[in-house]
Amino acid sequence: MIKNTGTARAAAGTAEVHPARISGVGRVLVAVYGVLALAATGRSFVQIVGRYSEAPVAYTLSALAAVVYIVATIALIRSGSGWYLVAWITISFEMLGVLVVGLLSIVDPQLFPDDTVWSVFGRGYLFIPLVLPILGLWWLAKHRPTRGATA
Template sequence: MSDASDTAPAPERPGRLGGIGRVLVAVYAVLALAATGRSFVQIVQRFDEAPVAYALSALAAVVYIVATIALTRPGRTWYRIAWATIIFEFTGVLVVGTLSVVDPALFPHDTVWSGYGRGYLFIPLVLPVLGMWWLAKHRPDAAAPASEESAARSGAAS
């Protein structure tokens, strides 16, 4: 007679999209849309007024888009991409935020990251901290990435 615990599956770790992860991804998606829209309008209408600031807004938009996608995809590769984009984002917010406060003439027009994201209620400053915390709490298992990535590939092939 076999014990029920012998056949019971191991409890699954919650994925990155569970609970607060969904909110985090939603905020990243909204910020990606806002930064994309802002940078598009800035570049189309007034690029010659502040090319560096507007190019940085476009770069921020791309970073937010890639981070949003990476946070939603399974596997070790996407996990690493999420880390890379969020660290890049945090570094950008700190560098551009500090430069825009210390020498406002460097950025005659605001970027997404100017003043540590003050034009976006400081969400660009807080979001990567939350993202890094979330990623640290939801590392992919050592055995999971290969099976998740191969499942994602086979699912895309069918």
């Protein structure tokens, strides 16, 4: 269960050090990241265990995407400037991965004999991998931790 400790501090009259990023649209964002983390993990596991020799680069990229989604989900849930930085790094990396792999998978399809999570900008996932980092970075920009938040 996620608690909004800022509400308790505000009621007590003290300053909120760690504003909750997990409210409203933030909850939806975290939920989508969580679902994508599970989907990418499952996909990469099946690909690597069952057919790794067919497309090792594609399947390794799917596993990398899964790790990125897992870390991004955790970083979005956690509060503090350290986790905020981790969220920025992982979501920025995700955006770069989607753009690079998406473009390469269109320009030179032989590089990826099988799809990755990020192939053709996330076509296999209804382009959610393309839209999600844009929304994630926007959300982070709107919900910066207050100065002095270190947890």
